[in-house]
Amino acid sequence: MSADRLRLREFRQDDLDDLAAMVADPDQMTFYERPRTREEASGWLARNLAFYEEKGFGFWVIELLATSEFAGYCGIRPLELDGASEIEIGWHVKKTLWNRGVATEAAVAARDRACGSFGASRLVALIPPDHVASRRVAEKIGMHPERSTAVEGEDLVVYAAAR
DSSP, X not given: OBOSSEEEEEOOGGGHHHHHHHHHOTTTTTTSSSOOOHHHHHHHHHHHHHHHXXXXXXXXXXXXXXXXXXXXXXXXXXXXXXXEEXXXXXXXXXXXXXXXXXXXXXXHHHHHHHHHTSOOSEEEEEEOTTOHHHHHHHHHTTOXXXXXXXXXXXXXXXXXXXX
């Protein structure tokens, strides 16, 4: 799967260093409760690899075509939200690539694959109300704010789009 400047590919175990460095950076984790340890990143990676086996999809590495650089991740995963089964779309881009359209380009590719290859009829994104950049990405890919919710005590806006 590729777009103009990037491709989305499945995570591999050897992506742990790049993932761990990104999620340990306080700037990168501004909209999360705290930065993550290498062990937490390893656990996230293991759960994501299990999604590939169980569902055929998960979050994918965003890789820049020109350099093969790890640019972050974007993809879809199953989610239980407010008593309903949903498919969540999410993105997280390295800060060196912020404000360059990478998240939007990756989210378009993930959305199209979710609806095409995996037959998703609805996608949701959970976004902190004050995360303006992420809300813009959701809107650019055709999502609209649907409602507010709280997950583990965190207030979030549920963005949704139906195919």
